[in-house]
Amino acid sequence: MKAYMSYAIFKTPDGAPYVETYLTIKGSSVKCTLQDNGLFRGIVDVQIIFRKNDSIVNFDKYELSGVDVQDTNQVRKNFLDIQRYALPAGNYELELSLKDRSGEAAALVSVVAFTIDFPEREMDFSDIEFLQSYEKSTDTTVIDKNGYQLIPYVFNFFPEWVTNLSFYAELYGSDGMLGADYLLNYYIRPYEVDKKIDRYFYRKKIKSSPVNILLKSIDISQLASGNYLLVLESRNRENQIMASKEIFFQRNNPAISFDSTNVNILDPENTFVSVITSRDTLVRFINYTFPISTQTERMYIESQLETADVASLQKYFLNFWLQRDQLHPEDMWLDYYQRVKQANYNYNTVSRLEGYQSDRGRVYLQYGQPNVISESHHEPAAYPYEIWHYYNLGNQTDVRFVFYTKELATNEFHLLHSTAKGELHNYRWQTFVYARTWEPGNIDAIVIPDTWGSNATDYYIRPR
Numbered sequence: 032m033k034a035y036m037s038y039a040i041f042k043t044p045d046g047a048p049y050v051e052t053y054l055t056i057k058g059s060s061v062k063c064t065l066q067d068n069g070l071f072r073g074i075v076d077v078q079i080i081f082r083k084n085d086s087i088v089n090f091d092k093y094e095l096s097g098v099d100v101q102d103t104n105q106v107r108k109n110f111l112d113i114q115r116y117a118l119p120a121g122n123y124e125l126e127l128s129l130k131d132r133s134g135e136a137a138a139l140v141s142v143v144a145f146t147i148d149f150p151e152r153e154m155d156f157s158d159i160e161f162l163q164s165y166e167k168s169t170d171t172t173v174i175d176k177n178g179y180q181l182i183p184y185v186f187n188f189f190p191e192w193v194t195n196l197s198f199y200a201e202l203y204g205s206d207g208m209l210g211a212d213y214l215l216n217y218y219i220r221p222y223e224v225d226k227k228i229d230r231y232f233y234r235k236k237i238k239s240s241p242v243n244i245l246l247k248s249i250d251i252s253q254l255a256s257g258n259y260l261l262v263l264e265s266r267n268r269e270n271q272i273m274a275s276k277e278i279f280f281q282r283n284n285p286a287i288s289f290d291s292t293n294v295n296i297l298d299p300e301n302t303f304v305s306v307i308t309s310r311d312t313l314v315r316f317i318n319y320t321f322p323i324s325t326q327t328e329r330m331y332i333e334s335q336l337e338t339a340d341v342a343s344l345q346k347y348f349l350n351f352w353l354q355r356d357q358l359h360p361e362d363m364w365l366d367y368y369q370r371v372k373q374a375n376y377n378y379n380t381v382s383r384l385e386g387y388q389s390d391r392g393r394v395y396l397q398y399g400q401p402n403v404i405s406e407s408h409h410e411p412a413a414y415p416y417e418i419w420h421y422y423n424l425g426n427q428t429d430v431r432f433v434f435y436t437k438e439l440a441t442n443e444f445h446l447l448h449s450t451a452k453g454e455l456h457n458y459r460w461q462t463f464v465y466a467r468t469w470e471p472g473n474i475d476a477i478v479i480p481d482t483w484g485s486n487a488t489d490y491y492i493r494p495r
């Protein structure tokens with residue numbers, strides 16, 4: 032079975048928070064059986080559990096039926112399901128279990144953590160919901176909201192054939208904070224670079240209201256492949272940010288390449304780059320930037336490194352740092368260069384992989400020094416592992432990275448799991464860490480048997 036789920040957190044008109052879940056299942060991945068009406072139908076048993084501090088605070092169990100078909104070989108529509116659950120503020124785990132009623136495979140289980148936290152008497156955005164389509168509606172079904180029928184787009188991946196990014200969000204409390212009207216900014220920026228993309232920046236004056244509805248669509252047909260953030264901002268008349276919200280997404284658009292216009296017109300003369308005249312040094316320095324480069328930057332320079340002359344490499348290197356700091360590009364490079372040296376010293380591997388190329392080195396360079404590193408290299412039942420904890424990572428809080436290795440002598444730790452946006456997420460990471468001495472009978476097992484000296488779960492929950 033192939034299934035995908037996302038969620039968004041909103042508030043009711045009286046201020047009570049609720050979670051909306053969006054589930055889609057590929058129709059052809061569900062087994063159909065003959066029904067009494069002579070047609071074939073696929074049925075999936077769905078179970079959703081919301082836990083808070085190991086206690087179940089909300090629970091749902093239902094069946095999700097596909098469209099009846101005469102022939103199981105014909106194209107079958109995907110399942111689409113939307114549910115709403117009232118939940119008070121707090122930290123939660125959502126456990127989703129899906130079982131093909133006619134299939135023989137075990138139930139699919141997935142767990143995700145989230146937080147509900149709308150500040151009282153302050154302005155705030157809801158989560159951002161990606162949309163497949165929307166249109167005006169007077170119905171009151173679960174897919175209708177504030178006069179529109181909203182068909183969710185469950186994924187955060189936008190392939191080449193998707194040419195529009197549509198989204199829905201709500202802003203609460205602007206009437207009490209911003210006066211008669213306010214400015215709404217919404218824009219797309221690269222995930223790796225805190226800089227708006229001019230052609231995807233939009234501004235509009237909005238009349239304040241207890242709830243403002245934001246329903247927009249952006250043409251992304253010319254947006255290059257890469258990792259991005261869609262950002263919403265409400266600003267007062269002094270242009271101060273009063274509330275913001277962002278959501279991560281990925282774009283695959285191979286037809287659009289890196290725009291080298293800014294690179295070609297640069298003159299490196301009398302800049303810090305002009306003194307770097309060795310081609311080998313320039314290539315090495317540019318390679319050092321890969322952990323913090325965008326996907327289009329990496330693709331462009333990989334295609335140029337073999338043939339580009341010194342002048343072209345100087346222009347690219349200068350442009351790279353100007354894109355990140357227009358006023359002090361040299362200072363930013365020198366600061367980053369010191370961190371590269373530190374990464375190379377700490378994370379070099381026996382296989383001669385330089386530290387900046389390793390998973391730990393890349394994370395260190397991209398996100399900085401973690402607040403806490405919990406190392407456990409000699410647990411009796413586990414492979415050597417490290418858990419890195421960041422208190423704040425951009426707009427994210429309480430972010431974790433889990434690394435492990437099967438051979439401590441190599442010093443080559445691999446990223447196994449993270450809660451950061453855009454990073455590898457593996458809710459079964461513990462089964463890999465303890466695979467040294469334990470083989471789960473069920474591939475979906477997530478509960479690790481207690482063994483003497485096993486601390487991974489404890490370190491993960493309470494890093495120290």
